[in-house]
Amino acid sequence: MTNAHRRSGIGRQLLGRAARSAAAQGSTKALYLWVLEQNTAAQAFYLASGATHVETAIVDGDPARLNGTPRKLRMSWPDASLFPGPDRWRHLAVMAARSFHGS
Template structure:
């Protein structure tokens, strides 16, 4: 059975490890290999230690099965005046994908937006190459509303076409999340 709880500063290493693993699996070719194969975990630990140490204006929810960390979602409230709150990260352990954990984490993020943000809209960015994630977001009611270049950390300077494209996926009303 999956259990969900708010993340705290002590979760930074596990969050960072899952985040790095997900990037290595899904963003090769968009992010520089040197970045993905280098000190990515340490860099992510620094990011997540800061985020979880000072969570004002955000919510981070972790998922666990039998005490084992299997996923998390991080939402930043009211980041954009048009699109609302940013689901900045959603990652599920690759061994647990397609089991409903991602949907449940997003539902909890949507609930946090409704309860804590000024507006009910939420959105996220997904890289164009991550087709499986795009299909998942559409299945849970998101609409692809914009395409724009994304400057990834460790962007690959050898890319002939410059920055990878990101798709903005949006839910105008987080209260109706998953009803599509």
């Protein structure tokens, strides 16, 4: 995500759709994704949305195309059906703002 589009709601919408799709599949309730270790902004977003860091691994790929030996983190939501919908996101944003401003 580019800096210009951060905090615009696109990530919440995409993650929410992925969670609803995973929940509708019925084969498993869990949802997980991989994020590069150096992408701390994405990690913070996933953690704030209820994910848990469950695994760390070395990124697979062509060594000629990789810069060093990057690691990736597996972020997991055990039950995608519990993923916050749009109303819950608004509630979480309001609560976070109140907490931040000490109200």
